[in-house]
Amino acid sequence: MTKRPVGIKDVAAAAGVSVTTVSHVLNDVAYARVGTETRERVHEVAQRLGYGPNRLAQALRTQRSGMIGFISEEIATTPHAGRIILGAEETARARGYNIMIINSTSTGSQDSRESDVADLLDRQVDGILYATMYHRKLSVPRNLSGVPAVLVDSEDISNSVSSVIPDEAGGARLAVQTLIDAGHTRIGMINNTDDVPATHSRLKAFQDTLADAGLTFHEELVHSEISEVPGGYQAALRVLKSPNRPTAIFCYNDRMAMGAYRAAAKLGLRIPEDISIVGFDNQQLIAENLYPALTTVALPHYEMGAWATKNLIDAIEGKTDLQQFTAQPTILPCPMVLRESVAAPPSNSHSRGTDLSARTTT
Structure with a gap:
């Protein structure tokens, strides 16, 4: 015989409470006055009995599908940024929602972006997360305004859609302060050439942190290139060949830091004995596997995905108003990840810098 579904x-009978109480607990009704002990007992009994809510009945009653659309501008194929998706998925699952992903492209037209949104709306999603591969400002698809939505790692130019972004400036300050605390007073920077928020905010934070510490900003020790390994290599070579070279370099990202490692090796410099290096992003495949392992700043990818999903679901369920987040993006901290690429500067750094400059320019 077929077993009757729970x-x-x-x-309710197994937990010793009313059907209404079980409904309020399992549907997380905001106004329900149910004690913590009772809530825990209901959840424990429901799990033990294998009870799952009837999704079709729920959808008819609440006019919600339990699906969240996720438009991913290439991050689905990017290992480090993929933690945005993990944060979103785990948060959604804990709230009884599923995620439907469309992998888009950062170079797509406005029409193609609107088509992606339309595809998700046709599938009756309750809300949409729109995540970009790197922090930037964008003009959101016009049809995104018809559904609860949150931008992840990006900002809406018109400030009409809520967003969550990393604290670029705060992370850069931590990186530079780490070098200062280690005793470095002459610090270089290799920066990105792209006109994106991170390029400008990280440079300004670099300058401000030096000024706050009473240190001189040396313009000749800041060089910009494409934010990849070859660009980092070329920029670091120019920095390290400067007269009276720096004892430390702050790199725009971990890929450029990898290039800086190569430049240091070419010039016969040891890390961190001769030159300390700090990165940004905490791309673990890079940072953990460089030798020595790279001290860097972590972007809060998982945390941004989780924050965006929590607040989107709260808005879907009428527990919050996303409009309160539209005037300014929500900014999440970027923590330091300390490894082995930073040490105190060499005691004879001035003379070593002069000798190196003479040796490498001949």
């Missing part, structure tokens, strides 16, 4: 009445 119903809400079975859960």
Whole structure:
């Protein structure tokens, strides 16, 4: 004989509470006055009995599908940024929602972006997360305004859609302060050439942190290139060949830091004995596997995905108003990840810098 499925009445009877109480607990009704102990007992009994809510009945009752659309501008194929998706998925699952992903491209037209949104709306999603591969400002698809939405790692130019972004400036300050605390007073920077928020905010934070510490900003020790390994190599070579070279370099990202490692090796410099290096992004495949392992700043990818999903679901369920987040993006901290690429500067750094400059320019 076919086993009868467990119903809400079975859960109520086993937990010793009313059907209404079980419904309020399992549907997380905001106004329900149910004690913590009772909530825990209901959840425990429901799990033990294998009770799951009837999704079709829920959808008819609440006019919600339990699906969240996720438009990913290439991050689905990017290992480090993929933690945005993990944060979103785990948060959604804990709230009883599923995620439907469309992998888009950062070079797509406005029409193609609107088509992606339309595809998700046709599938009756309750809300949409729109995540970009790197922090930037964008003009959101016009049809995104018809559904609860949150931008992840990006900002809406018109300030009409809520967004969550990393604290670029705060992370850069931590990186530079780490070098200062280690005793470095002459610090270089290799920066990105792209006109994106991170390029400008990280440079300004670099300058401000030096000024706050009473240190001189040396313009000749800041060089910009494409934010990849070859660009980092070329920029670091120019920095390290400067007369009276720096004892430390702050790199725009971990890929450029890898290039800086190569430049240091070419010039016969040891890390961190001769030159300390700090990165940004905490791309673990790079940072953990460089030798020595790279001290860097972590972008809060998982945390941004989780924050965006939590607040989107709260808005879907009428527990919050996303409009309160539209005037300014929500900024999440970027923590330092300390490894082995930073040490105190060499005691004879001035003379070593002069000798190196003479040796490498001949």
